[in-house]
Amino acid sequence: MDAAAKPPPDPAGLRVHDLEVAYGRVSALRGVTLEAPRGAVVAVLGANGAGKSTLLRAISGTLRHHGGSITGGDIAYAGARLSGLDAAEVVARGVTQSPEGRRIFARMTVAENLRAGALGGAGRKAAAEARERVLDLFPVLAERAAQRAGLLSGGEQQMLAIGRALMARPSLLLLDEPTLGLAPLMQQKIAETVTEINAQGTTVLLVEQNAATALALASHAYVLEVGEVAMSGPAAELASSDEVRRRYLGEGGPDDDEDDAAPRPVLTRWAG
Amino acid sequence: MTHFAELLLNGVSMGAVYALIALGFVIIFKASEVVNFAHASLLLVGGFLVAELHGRIGFLPALLAGAAGAALAGAFVEFAVIRRSRAADHSVLAIVTIGVDIILATELTRRIGTRVMAMGDPWGDAVLHLGPVSIAETRVVALIVAGALIGTFLLAFKHTGWGVAMRAAAEDHETAALMGVRLGRVSLSAWAVAGALAAVAALFLTVFPTPGLDRTTGLVALKAFPAAILGGLDSTTGALVGGLIIGVTEALMSGYQGEFAFLGRGIGDVAPFLVMIIVLLFRPAGLFGTRELTRV
Numbered sequence: 001m002d003a004a005a006k007p008p009p010d011p012a013g014l015r016v017h018d019l020e021v022a023y024g025r026v027s028a029l030r031g032v033t034l035e036a037p038r039g040a041v042v043a044v045l046g047a048n049g050a051g052k053s054t055l056l057r058a059i060s061g062t063l064r065h066h067g068g069s070i071t072g073g074d075i076a077y078a079g080a081r082l083s084g085l086d087a088a089e090v091v092a093r094g095v096t097q098s099p100e101g102r103r104i105f106a107r108m109t110v111a112e113n114l115r116a117g118a119l120g121g122a123g124r125k126a127a128a129e130a131r132e133r134v135l136d137l138f139p140v141l142a143e144r145a146a147q148r149a150g151l152l153s154g155g156e157q158q159m160l161a162i163g164r165a166l167m168a169r170p171s172l173l174l175l176d177e178p179t180l181g182l183a184p185l186m187q188q189k190i191a192e193t194v195t196e197i198n199a200q201g202t203t204v205l206l207v208e209q210n211a212a213t214a215l216a217l218a219s220h221a222y223v224l225e226v227g228e229v230a231m232s233g234p235a236a237e238l239a240s241s242d243e244v245r246r247r248y249l250g251e252g253g254p255d256d257d258e259d260d261a262a263p264r265p266v267l268t269r270w271a272g
Numbered sequence: 273m274t275h276f277a278e279l280l281l282n283g284v285s286m287g288a289v290y291a292l293i294a295l296g297f298v299i300i301f302k303a304s305e306v307v308n309f310a311h312a313s314l315l316l317v318g319g320f321l322v323a324e325l326h327g328r329i330g331f332l333p334a335l336l337a338g339a340a341g342a343a344l345a346g347a348f349v350e351f352a353v354i355r356r357s358r359a360a361d362h363s364v365l366a367i368v369t370i371g372v373d374i375i376l377a378t379e380l381t382r383r384i385g386t387r388v389m390a391m392g393d394p395w396g397d398a399v400l401h402l403g404p405v406s407i408a409e410t411r412v413v414a415l416i417v418a419g420a421l422i423g424t425f426l427l428a429f430k431h432t433g434w435g436v437a438m439r440a441a442a443e444d445h446e447t448a449a450l451m452g453v454r455l456g457r458v459s460l461s462a463w464a465v466a467g468a469l470a471a472v473a474a475l476f477l478t479v480f481p482t483p484g485l486d487r488t489t490g491l492v493a494l495k496a497f498p499a500a501i502l503g504g505l506d507s508t509t510g511a512l513v514g515g516l517i518i519g520v521t522e523a524l525m526s527g528y529q530g531e532f533a534f535l536g537r538g539i540g541d542v543a544p545f546l547v548m549i550i551v552l553l554f555r556p557a558g559l560f561g562t563r564e565l566t567r568v
Contacts, residue, residue, distance in 0.1 A: 065446040091452030103447040105440050116440040119433060120452010168452055 013038040013078065013203050014059070014095075014172055020072030021051075021058050028054045028068065029227045036172070036220075041194065041204040043218035043235065045211050045248055050224040052207040053100050056174050059205075060097045061087040077172060091120035091168050098165040100176035100207075102157045106150030110141055113149050113160055117167030126169055133200075134163040137193055155186035162193065172203045179210050191217055211248035215239040223248070274404045279527035280520065285411040287519020288418035292473040293496030294503065294511035295422065296466025300346075301505050302442035303462030304354055307366040311470060311497075312490035313376035314349075318342030318471020319391075319478055320380055323485045326392030334392065335475060339468040345376075346467030350460050381487040388484040397480045414476035421472060422512060425465070429508060434461065442506065495522065495541075498548035504558030513559060518544040 014036040021029040029051045036042040046052050057063045059075055059082060075083040082090055096117075105113050114134060118127035135142040138159040144152060149160055158178055165173060175194065179187040191213050198204050208214035215221055215235045223231040223244065231238065238244045293315065300308045322331075322338035329337070349372055354365060398409040429435040441448040441458045449455055470493070477492050478485040499518040503510025525532070526540030551559060 060450055062446050062449055065449065087449035088452045088454045091450070096452075097450050099447060099450060103444055105443045105447070107443055108436075108439055112436055112439075115433070115436050116448070116451050116453070119437050119440070164451070 012076075013040070014205060015076045016055070016059070016073070017076070018073035019055070019058060019070065019075065019083075021054050021063065021068055022071045023066060023068040027071075027227060029058070031073070032224070032227070032229055033073075034222050034229065034232070036203055036205045038171075038203055039198070039201065040220060041198050041206060041218045043214035043221040044205065044207045044224060045209070045214055045221060045244075046224035047209070049226070051227040052224055053176055054227075055224070056097055056099075056176050056205075056207060058083070059090070059095065059174060061085050061090045088120055091170075094169070094171040095174065096120075096165040096168050096170040096172075097174040098161045098176065098178060100180070102154075102161040104149045104152075104157050104160050104164070106148065108149060109146055110149050110152070110160060111145040113164050114141070114167050117164035119168075121168035127167065130167045130169045134166050137166075137196065138163050155182050155189070158182060158186070158190060159193070162190070162197075166197065166202075170202060172205065173197060174205045174207070176207045177209060178206070179208065179213055187213060211239075211244065215244075215249075275527065277405045278407060279523045281405065281407050282411055283520035283523030284516060285407075285415040285418075285519070286523060287499075287516035288415050288422070289473050289476045289515075290496045290499045290518050291422060291512045291515025292418050292469045293493055294500035294515045295425065295508060296469045297496065297500040298503075298505060298508055298511040299438070299462045300466050301500075303438060304350065304365075304459045305362045305445075306354055306369060307505070308369050308463075308466070309366060310349060310369040310373035310376060311466070312493040313373045313380065314342050314346050314467045315470035315474045315477075315493045316380050316485075316490045317345045317376065318467065319474030319485045319489055320384065320389075322471070322475055323389035323391055323478075326390075331392045331394060335472070338474070339471040342467035342471035342474075343464040344467070346463035346465075346470075347460050350463035354463075355456060355459070377490055380490075384485070384487045386486075388486045389478075390484045391475055391479050393475065393479045395479065408480055410476065410479040410481075414479075417472065418476070421469065425469070426508065438462065495544045498544045502548045502551040502558055504561030506562050507558065507560035510558055510560030517547060521547050 012035065016032060016034045019029055019032040020027070032055065044052050044055060054068065057066065057068065058070055063069055070083050074081060077093060077095055080093065082093065082095065105116060108116065114131060118130060121127055121130065140156055141160060141163055144156065149157065152160060162175065162178060178190050178194070182190065187210070194204055194206065194217055206214055206218060215238060218235040221232065221235045221238050222229050223238070231244065293311065297308060297311050300306060318338040318341060321341040322334045325337050326334035353368060353372060357365060357368070393410065395409040395413055399406050400409050400412055429438065437448070437453045437458050440451060441453055441455055445455060473493070474489065478489055495518055496515065499514035500511055502517065503514030521543045522540050525543040529537060529539050532539050555561070
């Protein structure tokens with residue numbers, strides 16, 4: 001049932017080489033090189049505007065929706081070039097994305113959102129299996145299946161966004177800020193889910209501002225700063241590096257969870 | 273009372289036909305984010321094909337050919353014009369469609385000339401008597417056919433993969449692309465479906481009691497614009513309700529124009545636009561236009 005059942009044609013997984021991206025004349029990424037080996041969780045950290053989302057757009061082929069384009073370097077997945085493909089072709093190659101800000105289809109029901117996620121996938125049977133797997137991961141989505149997605153709480157919307165991205169049965173999942181704006185408890189739940197998705201054989205490229213969460217999940221991490229890779233290495237090593245601690249984890253270290261993001265209230269009366 | 277019932281029935285029937293046009297208008301807007309001012313010309317293409325072909329291949333095949341032709345014309349406009357300038361500002365694209373409209377309308381006007389073309393429909397000028405109420409058979413058929421087409425469309429829109437892709441793309445282009453939806457295909461299919469619906473509408477706009485298809489038929493179709501706009505440009509429900517409102521308003525205002533003699537004759541033609549303006553004063557997004565549902 002999981003994607004790992006396919007024969008891995010290239011153990012290298014995702015390989016981004018010397019990538020340059022520009023929005024018009026504004027350069028957004030310069031010489032970015034990174035790898036996400038098959039079966040790994042790899043984190044990309046960085047402040048706002050560092051180019052994290054741009055990197056994911058480049059991989060997914062949605063730069064043109066933002067007036068951007070790849071101006072140099074290339075992106076390959078499982079031995080085949082991704083750069084230059086359009087978004088639907090990238091999905092067909094087994095790479096899906098849960099975008100920043102969740103971007104669920106608010107006017108459609110939860111079930112329809114999941115169905116939309118399977119539109120780029122391979123047929124009815126595959127979609128049914130994927131659906132089973134997603135509802136297994138997020139039982140709450142089964143309870144809310146007939147509800148309009150816009151009425152879900154923030155955490156549930158995030159689950160839906162991840163679930164939707166899994167519907168095409170990706171072998172590589174790109175997650176853009178999955179814990180942003182969520183209550184600590186929900187952040188933890190999402191983090192556990194990412195681990196579980198990975199354990200089922202899906203490679204994960206995780207983009208996060210929340211370095212503590214990301215470094216705990218990932219085996220390897222890259223730090224982006226103004227469009228360039230400033231640091232990279234095994235997650236544990238980065239987590240103990242002074243610079244990362246100071247700049248991304250706050251001086252309190254990895255357990256500094258009390259940022260300003262107020263817990264998002266979950267209005268249970270919407271549940272019925 | 274009988275007079276009123278007749279007017280109402282006629283109005284609902286015309287409303288259903290306007291709804292067919294408005295629906296096409298709305299799905300093009302949803303899929304391509306373009307206000308399609310060439311819609312009246314697509315309709316004329318469909319109607320013209322039916323009028324030209326029915327003598328040679330029979331009415332039903334001609335109708336199918338008309339629908340297919342208008343669908344092709346719509347798809348061609350999308351493929352050759354709209355898609356090429358996807359990056360451009362969408363209000364610019366709307367103006368481009370005016371250009372397309374002028375080209376199509378000019379060519380069709382040249383071909384139609386001063387003729388009033390019969391549609392070769394089997395209903396002719398038969399009138400159906402329901403008790404004291406008399407109504408042209410064509411109007412009854414229009415209501416049934418338009419209703420069936422709209423129903424089929426809405427079911428497909430709600431339940432098929434095509435419908436889900438369409439709605440996803442309408443709500444968020446980029447995210448739909450991330451799901452593997454091929455936006456080009458969605459847009460192309462929207463234009464084709466809109467063209468086919470318009471061709472059917474063309475038939476019912478030109479059969480009895482209208483004398484036939486002439487070069488001004490496209491202008492009649494313009495009444496569907498206020499239908500789409502007062503319903504809310506991005507709402508399929510709005511297109512239906514808007515169509516019915518326009519149809520009934522027009523029928524009643526024309527039917528009772530004796531009582532509105534101080535307004536002069538022809539108030540029925542103006543009424544749809546008056547209704548549109550009044551609705552937009554109170555609900556700028558139209559009756560069913562997008563209201564935010566998100567809590568993010």
